[in-house]
Amino acid sequence: MSKVYIIGATGRIGSSVVKELLEKNVQVTALVRDPSKAERLFGQSSNLTIVKGDYADLDGYKSTIAGHDRLFLLVHSINMAEIKVNLATIAYAAGVKQVVHVSSATVCGAWRESFIATQHYDSEIGLLSIPNRGKYVTLRPNQFFSNLLLSDDKTIRAKNEIYGTADPDQGLHWTSPNDIAKVAVTVMTEPVEKHDNCVYNLTTVKYSGNERAAIVSKVLGKEVKYVQIPVEQRYKIFTDVVRMPHFVAIGLVSIEDLAAPVNKALPILLGRPVESLDAWFEANKEKFL
Structure with a gap:
């Protein structure tokens, strides 16, 4: 049975990965800044080891990575490339056979198209x-359903509206965070050789602004409209309301209508159909009320 080390354990995707692995009776070690938060999320389990640390303090990581054969790597930082390479280099040197890395569908666009894509x-x-590395599996999701919590939750509460720069009937590409976690767990609990150095594009579904508004309206039991807004206004929402730095906000608005093909093969990896926005929104509707 695999022994898995998790970077990014207390985020939305990472926490789902940890919970699914524990349900499968897999031994998990999680590097976290706040052990008390991890304990609240995951409770007590003989299969879970919590290690305190962060990207600037890797002593705990270095002393506990040996003995693991998989590393789940999800990093949010403006220096993510340097951090990820450092973490993976240490892991491979300690005997880790497989790194599963959450990347982004933006790498499929033009080279250095945005700060996000470049990172x-x-x-x-x-x-x-990385010299003499083990296997490296790349997961490339598009924009997450949970991105709706960046601003849609606020505009729904305030005005019963959701905003975007795309045409109301233009289909945009989305990924369920639960599907990202499920694919990661599948990869890390099946033989390393099976997934080799695969790249999995994780765009699961396509919805237009009007379709999203219809789903939100149905789940919340009230009319919610999609409103197309100028890119300048969208940028101000990200910088003034969400408090994103310029280089992140400009990157998001630049690629908000990025087209990526839906991966029709994902049910093979998931062992079930992909999650719909209807199902995800129903499970998270209290966050929009």
Whole structure:
């Protein structure tokens, strides 16, 4: 049975990965800044080891990575490429056989198209270039359903509206966070050789703004409209309301209508159909009320 080390354990995707692995009776070690938060999320389990640390303090990580054969790597930082390569290099040197890395579908666009794409591209190149590395599996999701919690939750409460720069009937590509976690767990609990150095594009579904508004309206039991807004207004929402730095906000608005093909093969990895926005929103509707 695999022994898995998790970076990013207390985030939305990472916490789902940890919970699914524990349900499968897999031994898990999680590097976290706040052990008390991890304990609240995961409770007590003989299969779970919590290690305190962060990207600037890797002593705990270095002393506990040996003995694991898989590393789940999800990093949010403006220096993500350097951090990821450092973590993976230490892991491979300690005997880890497989790194499962959450990247982004943005790397499939034009080279250095945005700050976000560049960060993920540099991460992938850096990980691939580690000397004498083990297997490296790349997961490339598009925008998450949970991105709706960046601003849609606020505008729904205030005005019963959701905003975007795309045409109301233009289909945009989305990924369920639960599906990302499920694919990661599948990869890390099946033979390393099966997934080799695979890249899995994780765009699961396509919805237009009007379709999203219809789903939200149905789940919340009230009319919610999609409103197309100028890109300048969208940028101000991200910078003034969500408090994103310029280089992140400009990157998001630049690629908000990025087109990525839906991966029709994902049910093979999931062992079930992909999650719909209807199901995800129903499970998270209290966050929008």
